[in-house]
Amino acid sequence: MNSRRDFLQKLGGSALALHLASVNSWAAGKNEYNELYDGPVLRVAIMGLGGYGSRVAEAMQSCVKAKLVGVISGTPSKVKDWQSKYGILEKNCYNYENFDRIIENPDIDAVYVITPNALHHDHVIRVAKAGKHVICEKPMALNAREGQEMIDACRKANVKLLVGYRMHFEPKTLEIIKMRKNGDFGKITFFQGLCGFKIGDPKQWRLNKQMAGGGALMDIGIYAINGARYMVGEEPVWVTAQETKTDPVLFKEGVDETIQFQFGFPSGATASCLSTYNMNNLDRFFLNGDKGFAELQPSTGYGPIKGRTNKGELTQPVTTHQTVQMEEMAGIILEGTPPVVPVDGEEALKDLKIIDAIYLAVKTNKKITLNL
Structure with a gap:
């Protein structure tokens, strides 16, 4: 070093x-x-x-x-x-x-x-x-x-x-988190996360259960899972989920095409999310509170991220996400600089527990209790 x-x-x-x-x-x-x-x-x-x-x-x-x-x-x-x-x-x-x-x-x-x-x-x-x-x-x-x-x-x-x-280092995302923490949106009541695109090459590893571990949920749905947590500012306590598959040839057993999933949070806030490999134009986060709202669209793509709140358009600078990420991660490793939103293994483990629960909810058609 x-x-x-x-x-x-x-x-x-x-x-x-x-x-x-x-x-x-x-x-x-x-x-x-x-x-x-x-x-x-x-x-x-x-x-x-x-x-x-x-x-x-x-x-x-x-x-x-x-x-x-x-x-x-x-x-x-x-x-x-x-x-x-x-x-x-x-x-x-x-x-x-x-x-x-x-x-x-x-x-x-x-x-x-x-x-x-x-x-x-x-x-x-x-x-x-x-x-x-x-x-x-x-x-x-x-x-x-x-x-x-x-x-x-x-x-x-x-x-x-x-x-x-x-996204934990993206300026407009961080501005919304800051506003939420400051109470600008009041009591948070609802989050929506839409993440999806039409996948291409049918031979790619992302459509291989053994290599990917699943389908759209593992690849793109994780943005909505993680986004719900940092936008609402709480950890979900339950999840329900439903799967839709229109092309069982492309999306073989164990490779999800489209999953809708819902969270409940301790405060009473709820989230409704969707991940898919079969629809384009889905890259949107929406956060609602009793005093205001925030929207990002695109919300997680490589950029530029665009957003607005009830107070107007977000004007934070456009960045190269991976550049800022690596700079900030160097600071974490070398200097112990804490990020606004964690990026460590424990943070990722919470997302994995939720993914496990979503797949279980799809399989059982039951509400699954979460303990993160």
Whole structure:
């Protein structure tokens, strides 16, 4: 966890020039971290070089507290491409068979696990045993049992476990949370979360029960689950749910197409949510109180997030979510800076318990009591 000065001194001349150009463009207004930084740097290896891994890598080029220094992939050609594109050293490149050797590499502080859901459990535990901090994409695991085992492994290894809840750092989202805490909406009575899109390639891992652990609920519905919790500001105490499946060929047994689910909260507030792989134009959060309301639409997409309340349009800056997430997570790991909304394994475990309960509610057609 070297300082930024140490990090730059290790770069070659051309790489240094490119890096400083990146910092200068940041300072010129591309993001909110607009001053030169001379503190500790979190050196990150990304595991899983697919579409989202690439998005994170690109976003990290604007970070000052977090730097991409390593890769873990089962595809040698991708490793070579990333080495060339991001200046990654050969000694910081691993595959899925040998990445346990990062325990011997002092130049990697943390690993961001961006692999299919079913692989998170094993990958996170192996990274923890190698003594590195872990950032894991959501959902953290296939179920709450796996999630607890991952938390226990990281605690035993004395490393941090964070989860990729990028919306926990999004400015308009945080403004609504602040207004709710300040009482601007009065007593919260209702939340609605709509999350969905028409899924494409039928051969992708997201439609494979063994790899994804489910369907739309695991992939996109988790935004509504988590959003209901941080928007309402309470933990749900019961859940009901109903599944609709119109295409059993595409959405095979155990892969949900559309699930509607409802929560009840201790205050009496309720939530009505929907996750789907068969409808577009669904990316909306709505929070209602007896004195006002808040709406985000789009609410969780990559941006720009747009929102309004009963007081008018939200005008907080548009950000690159993954850039801000990695900057803030570096602060959490290196400096112990607490986020407004938690992003640790315990936070993710609550979502997994709710997911388990939603699937049970679908199966039994019963109201399921939650104890988070």
